[in-house]
Amino acid sequence: MISFLPRPLHGLIMAILLLTNTVFWVSQLYILVILKLILPIKSVRLVISDVMSLLAQTWAACNSQIANHLMRIDWDIRLPANLNRRGQYLACANHQSWNDIFVLMRAFGYKAPFFKFFLKQELIWVPLLGLAWWGLDYPFMKRHTRDQLAKNPALKGKDMETTRRACEKFKDLPVMVLNFLEGTRFTEKKHAAQNSPYQHLLKPKSGGFAFATSAFGERLNALLDITIVYPDGSVGFWEFLCGDVRRVIVDVREITIPSEFYDGDYESDAQFRGRYHRWIASLWAEKDARISALLESSTR
Numbered sequence: 001m002i003s004f005l006p007r008p009l010h011g012l013i014m015a016i017l018l019l020t021n022t023v024f025w026v027s028q029l030y031i032l033v034i035l036k037l038i039l040p041i042k043s044v045r046l047v048i049s050d051v052m053s054l055l056a057q058t059w060a061a062c063n064s065q066i067a068n069h070l071m072r073i074d075w076d077i078r079l080p081a082n083l084n085r086r087g088q089y090l091a092c093a094n095h096q097s098w099n100d101i102f103v104l105m106r107a108f109g110y111k112a113p114f115f116k117f118f119l120k121q122e123l124i125w126v127p128l129l130g131l132a133w134w135g136l137d138y139p140f141m142k143r144h145t146r147d148q149l150a151k152n153p154a155l156k157g158k159d160m161e162t163t164r165r166a167c168e169k170f171k172d173l174p175v176m177v178l179n180f181l182e183g184t185r186f187t188e189k190k191h192a193a194q195n196s197p198y199q200h201l202l203k204p205k206s207g208g209f210a211f212a213t214s215a216f217g218e219r220l221n222a223l224l225d226i227t228i229v230y231p232d233g234s235v236g237f238w239e240f241l242c243g244d245v246r247r248v249i250v251d252v253r254e255i256t257i258p259s260e261f262y263d264g265d266y267e268s269d270a271q272f273r274g275r276y277h278r279w280i281a282s283l284w285a286e287k288d289a290r291i292s293a294l295l296e297s298s299t300r
Contacts, residue, residue: 003072003243011242017066018241025059026132033135046172052136053114053173060105060114067106074247075106080224080254083112086174088219090212090257091115093226094201094287095180096234099245103228104178107250112224113174118166118208137173139166141208163208167215176224177216179209181280186234198288206280210266210273217262223255225283227290231298249294255283 002010029052036048067073089112093100104115114136121140124130134140141162170177181204184190196203213220229249239245258279264272 002070007242007244011238014066014070014241017070018063021059021062021066022128025055025062026128028055029132029135033131036135049137049169049173053175056132056136057110057114061109063102064106064109067102071243073245076247076249077107078249078251079107079111080252082254083108084174084221085110085112087113087221088170088174088216089113089176089221089224090209090216091176091178091224091226092181092204092209092283093178094186094228094291095182095184096186096228096230097240098185098237099230099234099240100180100228102237102240103248103250104226106248107226107252108176113176115176115178116170117178117180118163137166137169139163163211164215167212170216171219177212178226179212181205181209181284198284200291201284201288204280204284206276207266209280210261210264210276213257213261214264214266218259220257223257225253225255225287227251227253227287227294229291229294229298231295247298249298251290251294 002013005013032048032052032055036045036052039045039048093104108115116136116138118139118141119133124134124140126133139162167177182202183205184202186200186202190202194203227250229251230245231247231249232245235244261276261279264276266273266276
């Protein structure tokens, strides 16, 4: 452990180690990205994608080992016993900070497929990681505002088509598609601005999740409802690297998605959209109550 060191030095050492680990594994991924580009045979590309996901999980496992040996964090991780590493899952989680990604890597390890999530198209230009995300088949979404849609109605449905294409790539691969339904990180300011009906959560945005549910269909194993709790409060990633996070709870429930949501038309059918909204709202209300219970139990 390096917890005896001054906080800035602790953070610097952790940052250097995690960056070094990332550069090492991303360089391996780049080799496979090139092979994926020059070998258009579908069966070969599927094998390459599978190997790339394994490399990404190994990168995540190395990050976790660094944290295990050098950071003093009490992990309380509660996973379903029957997770399938070769399965297909949708997953939703509350979102408080960039630490959530690291926490999810630590929580799942090799017990489930490596998670993937939808990214804004601009993130493909992120140094080091953008090309790696593309090679790992992370879907890149071009968000359209209401004004853009009003000026160009042809843009309507593009997000759904992007989601369908992404899920088509995943149909022959183990995958966990993760969605932070709040759409942004929780802050008290955002919570007040939304007048959110939940104590610990922002309002969920269910459109993208509905598209993914429909695109995957009944081949999904389940929905993984992930609740992340920092009993001592959420902090930024630099504070995390400095050792300020001492306790983390990750509670995962496996939920069967109602079959009616596999075939409906979220965009055009108002009644279906209303039923889907109510289902997501009930999940979110349960999550809010679970966060309260987990925080209360952590103080005993």
